[in-house]
Amino acid sequence: ILIDLNAASSTGKSVLQATNFDYVRLELSRMGLHVHLTTNRSVDRGGRRDSSKKVLVLEAGRSGVNDSLVTVPQHSFSFIGTDIDWLYNTAPQTHAANQTVNLSSGKASSVKASARARANVPKPDSRRDSAVNGLVWVRGPKEEYDAIEALGNAGWNWNRFYAAMEKAEALNPPSQDLVDQFGFVINPSSLGSAGPVDVSFPNFLPLQHQKFINASVQLGHTFNPDPYGGNNRGVFYSLSSQTKMAVRETSEFAYLDPVLSRSNLVVMYNGALVTKLNVTTIRATANDTQATDSTTVVTASASGVQVSFPDGSLQFAKVKPSTGEVILSAGTVRTPQLLELSGIGDKNILAPLGIDVKVNLPGVGANYEDHTITILTYLLKEPYLSFDALQYDPVLLAQQEELYKQGKGWLTFANSVLNMAPVDKILNSSEIATAKILLQTKPPTIQQDIYQGIRDRVFDVPQVEYLLFNSFSGGPVKLPNRSYVSMAVTHLHPLSRGSIHICSTSINDHPVINPNLLEAEWDRWFLAKATAYARKFFQTPAFQEIFEEEVFPTVADVSTDAEWEQFVKDNINAGYHSVGTASLLPRSKNGVVDTDLKVYGTKNIRVADLSIMPVLLSAHTQPAAYAIGEIAAGLIRGA
Numbered sequence: 001i002l003i004d005l006n007a008a009s010s011t012g013k014s015v016l017q018a019t020n021f022d023y024v025r026l027e028l029s030r031m032g033l034h035v036h037l038t039t040n041r042s043v044d045r046g047g048r049r050d051s052s053k054k055v056l057v058l059e060a061g062r063s064g065v066n067d068s069l070v071t072v073p074q075h076s077f078s079f080i081g082t083d084i085d086w087l088y089n090t091a092p093q094t095h096a097a098n099q100t101v102n103l104s105s106g107k108a109s110s111v112k113a114s115a116r117a118r119a120n121v122p123k124p125d126s127r128r129d130s131a132v133n134g135l136v137w138v139r140g141p142k143e144e145y146d147a148i149e150a151l152g153n154a155g156w157n158w159n160r161f162y163a164a165m166e167k168a169e170a171l172n173p174p175s176q177d178l179v180d181q182f183g184f185v186i187n188p189s190s191l192g193s194a195g196p197v198d199v200s201f202p203n204f205l206p207l208q209h210q211k212f213i214n215a216s217v218q219l220g221h222t223f224n225p226d227p228y229g230g231n232n233r234g235v236f237y238s239l240s241s242q243t244k245m246a247v248r249e250t251s252e253f254a255y256l257d258p259v260l261s262r263s264n265l266v267v268m269y270n271g272a273l274v275t276k277l278n279v280t281t282i283r284a285t286a287n288d289t290q291a292t293d294s295t296t297v298v299t300a301s302a303s304g305v306q307v308s309f310p311d312g313s314l315q316f317a318k319v320k321p322s323t324g325e326v327i328l329s330a331g332t333v334r335t336p337q338l339l340e341l342s343g344i345g346d347k348n349i350l351a352p353l354g355i356d357v358k359v360n361l362p363g364v365g366a367n368y369e370d371h372t373i374t375i376l377t378y379l380l381k382e383p384y385l386s387f388d389a390l391q392y393d394p395v396l397l398a399q400q401e402e403l404y405k406q407g408k409g410w411l412t413f414a415n416s417v418l419n420m421a422p423v424d425k426i427l428n429s430s431e432i433a434t435a436k437i438l439l440q441t442k443p444p445t446i447q448q449d450i451y452q453g454i455r456d457r458v459f460d461v462p463q464v465e466y467l468l469f470n471s472f473s474g475g476p477v478k479l480p481n482r483s484y485v486s487m488a489v490t491h492l493h494p495l496s497r498g499s500i501h502i503c504s505t506s507i508n509d510h511p512v513i514n515p516n517l518l519e520a521e522w523d524r525w526f527l528a529k530a531t532a533y534a535r536k537f538f539q540t541p542a543f544q545e546i547f548e549e550e551v552f553p554t555v556a557d558v559s560t561d562a563e564w565e566q567f568v569k570d571n572i573n574a575g576y577h578s579v580g581t582a583s584l585l586p587r588s589k590n591g592v593v594d595t596d597l598k599v600y601g602t603k604n605i606r607v608a609d610l611s612i613m614p615v616l617l618s619a620h621t622q623p624a625a626y627a628i629g630e631i632a633a634g635l636i637r638g639a
């Protein structure tokens with residue numbers, strides 16, 4: 001049953017009153033959605049579906065189906081500032097000029113879109129998706145997944161993640177035409193072919209992105225024809241989470257659509273805002289191994305969740321006594337918020353707010369990590385064009401909109417071509433010596449073994465990603481009727497760690513989001529070096545052919561080490577790759593969930609989203625989110 005709460009609040013209320021659910025899943029949208037749906041779907045595949053299990057999925061966001069800004073690959077990021085953006089900002093960043101940094105996050109579902117797709121509305125007009133990310137589909141190197149296991153998480157290694165990512169994805173190999181036009185190369189045997197999530201190359205690659213491969217090779221970077229099999233070092237063509245016809249792929253379409261007709265599934269969206277879990281507790285007994293002091297509560301269980309409906313009423317969704325489960329997939333910002341509001345978290349944060357501490361779990365909201373990004377802007381020579389031309393040339397825009405209806409042209413493109421660079425490609429020998437010294441200092445906020453792992457892998461795995469945005473990103477002057485391109489420089493393994501904690505007892509107050517960007521000296525120094533290096537791409541013959549000049553920052557403004565460090569502090573961006581606030585780690589290491597994704601000290605509460613990742617990868621995060629969903633589905637089924 002599919003219930004749009006804005007339209008059918010009373011139906012939603014009657015369903016909640018009448019049902020005890022086996023699984024209540026918070027939230028529907030995007031990555032988080034598919035755990036239960038995968039549960040259903042996978043069980044189907046194995047012929048063991050248990051349709052007696054009642055599943056409730058709750059999502060606060062609305063459908064983005066009628067909003068082409070969220071459905072067309074080229075429009076990714078356009079959701080920022082709209083009603084499908086949670087509108088997060090960080091707290092002032094002490095080590096980054098005290099600025100607050102944008103941390104937009106999607107608040108949308110696309111169940112209507114899925115319904116439309118089921119009705120066979122042809123692509124791409126079905127506009128079926130509401131996801132908002134940049135569509136980049138890439139995985140990290142094998143060692144980084146194995147390092148998650150080495151932190152004390154038995155079984156959470158490359159083999160498991162790789163199998164789960166392959167299970168989720170279905171590669172559409174590029175047509176011969178695309179190979180001939182743009183040079184796309186891929187090794188199909190490193191990718192899944194039968195999963196629900198379509199991954200494809202865009203049907204268009206801007207000239208500057210083609211040249212980026214050449215510029216990288218001219219600088220001594222290696223071209224990697226097979227970045228999906230456990231080694232992503234070098235420059236390569238990256239895939240997008242989109243269909244062959246250039247419609248963005250999402251978890252809703254991939255996982256929800258095939259099971260929407262099931263009578264055991266209820267999906268409430270467009271205003272199903274979960275406010276807290278109702279948690280009851282049983283006190284520790286003397287022989288309980290988890291008890292750390294006489295007041296420790298060791299077994300907490302959720303009887304259900306409270307849901308605020310669009311009409312302002314508070315409803316209760318019940319799980320079956322003794323067997324029902326609640327699965328949190330509210331993302332890295334909201335999952336710790338919901339746990340804390342429900343009394344699961346650090347007692348030193350909860351008690352002053354008057355929250356009854358059900359499980360004292362200091363790891364909730366801690367270990368927060370994000371990639372950090374700087375962006376440089378360059379002017380293209382005439383007559384070369386970027387997406388900026390779509391704004392100043394209405395004829396071109398109209399042509400491209402027409403082409404998109406056939407799944408062709410500029411609008412099919414969000415991104416492709418990444419350069420995942422190891423340290424020794426961008427630092428000289430004296431800088432490497434400095435790097436080794438800086439890495440000896442452990443910043444205060446990172447855990448010892450996470451720090452050690454990152455430090456020990458620094459020279460083995462990529463440390464910086466270079467990626468082109470096909471438009472102007474910033475700078476003092478934007479010339480009319482001219483096209484720009486930007487270079488995003490991402491530090492892949494920062495050492496700074498922050499936190500996300502509630503500051504009130506209301507779900508409506510955003511938690512305090514403090515990534516603590518650039519706290520570590522290593523992070524400031526390395527990102528400055530990596531950003532300065534980005535200029536070298538533009539000095540290669542391949543780029544000099546098409547680029548006129550650097551507009552932000554100019555050589556006159558920023559050239560010395562000190563100037564680059566200041567540039568980084570003044571212009572830092574978060575990577576939109578937040579992880580870690582409900583970390584998969586042993587409880588003794590400040591973990592929040594165990595290897596079954598169960599929240600420590602609880603009987604029937606799991607987390608299945610990116611908040612469980614204890615450390616970031618040399619990769620964008622959505623494939624890991626899908627993998628976590630696939631793995632969680634297996635755990636829930638006991639498979």
Ligand SMILES: Cc1cc2nc3c(=O)[nH]c(=O)nc-3n(C[C@H](O)[C@H](O)[C@H](O)COP(=O)(O)OP(=O)(O)OC[C@H]3O[C@@H](n4cnc5c(N)ncnc54)[C@H](O)[C@@H]3O)c2cc1C
Pocket residue numbers: 026027028029030031032033058059060061077104105106107108132133134135136137138272273274275329330331332334338507576577578608609610611620621622623625
């Ligand atoms: C602008 C942007 C660009 C990105 N680009 C890329 C990219 O190109 N490639 C890539 O791999 N990754 C990218 N990412 C990252 C990737 O999209 C995220 O890491 C991923 O979506 C996280 O998945 P999640 O399931 O943990 O959380 P989310 O996808 O954030 O899902 C959480 C859901 O829970 C809902 N929710 C939250 N609180 C409540 C509540 N109280 N009640 C009900 N519902 C609630 C939210 O509305 C949301 O739908 C990008 C992210 C952003 C924001």
